[in-house]
Every structure is written in structure tokens, then in C-alpha cells.
Amino acid sequence: MDETTLAEFEAKYEKIFALADSENPINKADIVNNTRGRVKRSKARNLIDRLKVHEHEVLLFMRDPAIPFDNDQAERDIRMVKLHRKVSGGFRSDDGSDAFCRIRSYISSAAKQGVDMFSAIYGAQTGLPVFMR
Known part of the structure; x- marks a missing residue:
């Protein structure tokens, strides 16, 4: 896949994450609370965060044809x-x-x-x- 097509797909990926961030915000009330440990987040928020952190690995199949899209x-x-x-x-x-x-x-x-x-x-x-x- 050429670089321009890759850039287009990555831009679409970023747009999807911007929309996901706006529709699944982090609850500010939980952050202000002075409890110990991690702040509880929804399953959707956890998935968004995980896919954002591992964006390179998620999209790696587009750069390397030897890597399968699925498992x-x-x-x-x-x-x-x-x-x-x-x-x-x-x-x-x-x-x-x-x-x-x-x-x-x-x-x-x-x-x-x-x-x-x-x-x-x-x-x-x-x-x-x-x-x-």
C-alpha cells in the first residue's frame, strides 16, 4: 500500500478516535474524588484507550502484508x-x-x-x- 493511502487511513482512524473521545468522555467527577487506585472507566473507554495506545500494532497489517488482519x-x-x-x-x-x-x-x-x-x-x-x- 502506498504512503498516501496509508496516510488517508490513518487520518480516518484519528477521526474515529476523536469522535469516540467526544462520545465517551472520562468522568471528571471520578478524577476529583480523592480515592486511591485507578479511576474506574467504562468498557468503551477502556477499549478506546487500549486501541489508541496500540495504534501502531493495530494498523501494522496495512504496512506489512505478511501480517494477517485477524487471528x-x-x-x-x-x-x-x-x-x-x-x-x-x-x-x-x-x-x-x-x-x-x-x-x-x-x-x-x-x-x-x-x-x-x-x-x-x-x-x-x-x-x-x-x-x-
């Missing part, structure tokens, strides 16, 4: 465990579940490195993983 990959990574639990009712032992997760994690890491599943498994069996060379 669907993390959800897909745990999908096989959930499916196994659904189909067979779970694992018979903790060792079995540990082995299943270790193998799935290895195959998932290999796929993220661009290595096909069979080459990764063959590399693991021969002692040198393909994607760790």
Missing part, C-alpha cells in the same frame, strides 16, 4: 484438537494428548515455513527437520 490462523491451529475431542470424546491419556499436540505443532510449523507435511515428517524421522536446516 484466524491461531484458531485454525487448535481446530484439530477440538475436532479430535468432538469425534472421539478426547484422549485416553495425558501422554497421548501431549504427543498429538507435539506432532500437530511440528506439522503446523513446517507448513508455515513452506515445507510440505511429508517432507517434514520424513525429516523428523531421519533426524534433521527440513525447515531447521
